[in-house]
Amino acid sequence: MKKHCILLLALITVFQLNAQDFAVTDPVKVADGVGNHHPQVELVEPGRVGVTWTSGGTKNAYFAKHNGVDGFADPVQLNPEGLDVQSFDWSGPDFAVEGDNIYVVFRSYGIATGHIYVVKSTDKGETFGDTVRVDALEEGYGQFPDLAVFNDTVYVTFMNHDEGGANPSYEVARSVDGGLTFEDEVLAASIIPGESCDCCQPEIIVNDEYVIVFFRNNDDNIRDIKAVTSIDRAASFTEWISLDDHNWYIEACPATGPDARFIEDAKVVATYKTEVDDEAKIFLNVYDLEADASTDLVELYSATGTGNAINYPQVCYNDEVIGVVWEDDSEETSRDVFFNQSSAASLDFNPDNAINLTAFSGVQSKPDITLSNGVFHAVYADVNGFSVYYLQIATLNAVEDLKADLDAQISTNLNQVMVTYGGENSAQLIVSDVNGKLIQQQLITENKTIITTDKWESGVYFITLVSDDQRLVKKVVR
Helix, strand or coil: CCCCCCCEEEECCCCCCCHHHEEECCCEEEECCCCCEEEEEEEEECCEEEEEEEECCCCEEEEEEECCCCCECCCEECCCCCCCECCCCCCCCEEEEECCEEEEEEEECCCCCCCEEEEEECCCCCCCCCCEECCCCCCCEEEEEEEEEECCEEEEEEEEECCCCCCCEEEEEEECCCCCCCCCCEECHHHCCCEECCCCCCEEEECCCCEEEEEEEEECCECCEEEEEECCCCCCCCEEEECCCCCCECCCCCCCCCEEEEEECCEEEEEEEEEECCEEEEEEEEEECCCCEEEEEEEECCCCECCCCCEEEEEEEECCEEEEEEEEEECCCCEEEEEEEEECCCCCCCHHHCEECCCCCCEEEEEEEEEECCEEEEEEEECCCCEEEEEEEEECCCCCCCCCCCCEEEEEECCEEEEEECCCCCEEEEEEECCCEEEEEEEECCEEEEEECCCCCCCEEEEEEEECCEEEEEEEEC
């Protein structure tokens, strides 16, 4: 007698997220043999990310785009031959995406020289145009660029040193023609007592009201995180805010800067490393710009991390969710990348829910993260293998699990699950087991997708379909 495995379908709703409510993919190598310094990730089109990084050996900057299925296209070298790029593991190129356009900023290599350059792609990262010089410095040199784009106006912040390397301060240069030319830079950070910490990466964010530059300050070796704000599209910077008042005293640059995002029109979230009583700490601060006050300040760590090497936090925000990655030593392996997330409305970064994304031997460090449609996209440097890796963290369930207007159906027939999707935008299809192990993940468009289940072991599985802010989750018992 032939035995048949029965697939049972049920609707599930989960009202609290913890570490078991995520499916983490196996890491995918972005590129091999072309460096691993300072990887950065952004979504370049639905379901597909782009990654930038540099090579300390070749002094080149690279961009690679996910193929939408199982890996990355060959990396594109962004700098022309003869123009070497500065490459540090903690600092390097930054990029931003607006529509089909991708803008990447980097610094040319030189001990006490070098300039800031931008390259632009108009075809979602398939090709890039010529370099455009950002700074107009006749004396001194630029360092540590960061970039933001709003309505095709490009904003680049970078550190300006005097010719002798003294008096570091952040400036902002603006392009109003889509990166073809840049206006003269505007001094931004000088309104704060002290000077800019001389080797920490900054962060610039822009919306329709504010241009904000976050950076580590140095006031007689007190190196806390501050920010300067502009309300006239970076023509001037007249106000400043303090995100960090922990009074970290250190007589050398710690080479670790802040990261930040808007979560409302006049509210930002920023994360950074500091020290409290000689212990390394990572904090996340939600700051209300109109009230000029912090509304939440939380410490971030993992219950399975040691705290001995906690550093380099990066933050993302989308659809009322905040995600953070950082590096730390693990109790079980060595240096690893950790992840946690929370609703923006009610911060709860429970350290018991933090996930070790790279729980295997070796040193995995300098992570970055972005979020779209309930899927986190993370990259990190594999120090031992000299490579960059990419993985996804898929949210299986959410507080609002099912929206009636999602044009989709999920049904079963013996050894198949049929997903019929009729939405205008593409959707993420995620299959995971009850332990959070990812079984299958793919981007689908308007069609019927058949999932074969005959090789599944007996147990409980979750089928999750995510499109824009709509989510459908089904439980399958095999």
